[in-house]
Amino acid sequence: MSSLAIRDLTKRYDDTAVVNAVSLDVTEGEFVSLLGPSGCGKTTILRMIAGLLEPSSGSILIGGEDVTRLPANRRNIGLVFQSYALFPHLTVFENVAFGLRRQGVKGGDLGTRVTEALARVRLDAHADRFPRQLSGGQQQRVALARSIAPHPSILLFDEPLSNLDAQLREEMQIELKRLQAELELTSLFVTHDQHEAMSLSDRICLLAGGDIQQVGTPEEVYFRPANGFVAGFIGSPNKLSGTMRAGRVEIAEGVALHAAGAGHGEGQPVSVTLRQEDIVLDPDAPDAPLSGRIALRIFEGGAVQYLVKLDSGLELLARVRSRGPQANMAEGTRVGLSVAPEHLYVAPREAA
């Protein structure tokens, strides 16, 4: 396993930069996610690292060696695709053996290496099948075995779980994480799914519009978003707009909230991000400065979501644990709302 570094990596089509001077380091054995909405450039970055796309400028280093001008077949990387991209005309065994044969692995050694890789994904009993005889989850596990079998320096994932249904996706997440930790694989994982990125990653690199917004551990990205975009993308936020009034954020006529570190000038228009799970509901304080009525209760299993209509007419979504004390408030109940100042993310409003 090797480290991965990209330096000022840029990709332009005509004059539009889809990836704009992105620099990122992934240390040996680390699992980093490239997270962002579609069109943020995350897949473009991955394909440039794989050698399937040529960067407009910048460099890519694997294990300290500059591979920017090397073709994909000489980069020693593993790539797992969203579409699995198994070779349909070859058996599972031959799929996994494909990269190994190119390395000159032969005979009994080849059989051992293939079986070992297939055993890691618990598919060693299926070596003689053709890909189409396997389920989607099994096919993706074969693709995973195929990419790790030749012992790549780094492993790249291009939304590998997106084609799987929800339950299978969670199982695969756990399997992937276990395998990655066991083999200490340096991994770069592209996804648009924040939950996937959080549960798998050592660090998350959040992208938007071809620029890095924040790089940090899942906790950092979640609890200390670097800007309004990150705060709005991570978690399940209420997005409001407000104005700074006397050091507080006014989100509606007469409704103002304390925000920590909101060093914005008086009268400055701001966007406010307020996570659903950070709103505290209190049915015993119906006359709190911030109060409203429960307009809708949505039971989600592990959580209960309330749509709270404030007296000013503004609607906020709040989420509480379904086994907690606030789980059974009926629609129409008056509640007081409070938000800790440090849970309010305020950013100057950008001209949209």
Place this chain on the structure above:
Amino acid sequence: MRAPSTGYGLLTPVLALLVAGFLAPTAIMALLSLRTYSGMQGFGDEWTLANYIFVIGDPYYLLIIGRTLMLGLIVTAACLLLGFPLALFIQRSRPAVQTAAILLVIFPLLCNIVVRSFGWMVLLAPRGLINEALMAAGLIATPLDLMYNLTGVIIGLTQIFLPFMVLLLVPALQNIPADVEAAAFTLKSSRPRVFLTITVPLAIPGIITGSILVFVLSISALVTPRMLGGPTYKVMATQIYDEFMTNLDWPAGAALAFVLTVIALVLIWGANRVAAHFTRGFSA
């Protein structure tokens, strides 16, 4: 619930057409091929296998059969070699270029085959454009034999049947799942190796159907071999035509026609078996 057989009624018109226009004439031909030859009536009253024994035993006919198969093989190989890069180009182009290229491929089909064969005669004749140009350039002293032989027929048929090959190869290449070639590329395979181990095997359904079509069309082509092969350089189709129309030996012509048909059917069956083996992983 309606009986599941109701839908078969829909086949009636096409079945009627096939019985009247194909099966009945074929049956009459089959009977004809088993009759004796009579100089006065074209065919006699007695049953015999002599026509088949004659056709597959006579060195002259064997030469023509061998020549026809050779012609079919060479034209098929030439169409494949010329068509595959063209099909790859079309598959990898932008949609606008794709449409334009496909139109250009189809365009020659709009032109009558006699006109196209005649065009080749103008080019390939002993005093045709190509020979005149080469002699004027001082590259050759005497005209090359480009016509009234195998060369002329191969050139003509390859040009005429190339569109069919390309039109069958393009969808086969488009059917190759996205990212599969990229996956092979990341698994330490060079571009040529990806082409040979991934692209070509996955294009086999198109290669086989294109080859069968071009081969069958080539061995049964009549007009182009007649025009570019001349009256003396014969292939099976022109020989069958002559048996019927010039020699008036209908039984021999019919027998030769059935030999041609059997050869074609056996080759189609064999090619399908080969294709089924190579595509057993991904073809239904």
